[in-house]
Amino acid sequence: MKIANKTNIVETYNHILENLSEIKSSVEDLSREDLSMKIAYAKNKLHNLEDITKEEIDLITKYLYKDIIAAKDNISKTTSQIKDWIIKDIGLTEDKLLHLFTKVVDQSRVELQQMENLLHEWHSGEVTSIGTLECKSCGTKITITETQIIKNCSNCGAEVFQKHFDY
Numbered sequence: 020m021k022i023a024n025k026t027n028i029v030e031t032y033n034h035i036l037e038n039l040s041e042i043k044s045s046v047e048d049l050s051r052e053d054l055s056m057k058i059a060y061a062k063n064k065l066h067n068l069e070d071i072t073k074e075e076i077d078l079i080t081k082y083l084y085k086d087i088i089a090a091k092d093n094i095s096k097t098t099s100q101i102k103d104w105i106i107k108d109i110g111l112t113e114d115k116l117l118h119l120f121t122k123v124v125d126q127s128r129v130e131l132q133q134m135e136n137l138l139h140e141w142h143s144g145e146v147t148s149i150g151t152l153e154c155k156s157c158g159t160k161i162t163i164t165e166t167q168i169i170k171n172c173s174n175c176g177a178e179v180f181q182k183h184f185d186y
Contacts, residue, residue, distance in 0.1 A: 031071055032079050035061045054091070058084055143171045143178040152180035 035058070058080050071079075140155070141147055147169055152161045156177035171178055 031076065032083060035079060035083055054087060055084065058087075139181055141169055141180045141182050143169045143180075145169050147182065151183045153183060155179045155181055 061080075141152060145168070146166065147163055148166045150163055152163060152169065153159070154161075154172040154175060154177050156179070157172060157175040159172055159174040160183075161173070161180070169180065172180070
């Protein structure tokens with residue numbers, strides 16, 4: 020179909036679009052049938068215009084319907100993509116947080132074990148009181164009967180001991 024007045028066609032297209040925007044529903048929530056009915060409603064308001072033919076109005080509403088459907092489909096697709104991205108991003112964030120938490124817990128566990136080992140280790144040169152020191156290298160037991168400075172293992176010369184309390 021040949022359009023005589025293209026400027027008028029664009030103005031009419033925009034006028035129909037404005038009438039549609041006055042209808043308070045969100046375009047993405049409309050079914051295709053509802054959208055067709057709303058476009059027909061806006062189209063009927065244009066029949067009073069003198070400078071445009073019925074054929075041109077039909078052509079304009081066809082263009083408008085096509086654009087709105089494409090926009091609606093794009094909104095749905097984009098919304099779905101954003102939703103998928105957010106779900107994936109949340110999953111990645113959860114995985115990263117879990118990894119970091121595990122790393123911190125593992126490091127804390129190692130540090131705690133090291134501290135515990137230090138608390139249960141006595142070294143030559145330190146002061147200790149009554150108990151039994153066991154050499155961590157050779158297992159030789161040294162009975163301590165009074166407070167004293169720990170000496171190297173008399174059997175192997177090692178400097179690290181574990182303390183046992185014999186009561």
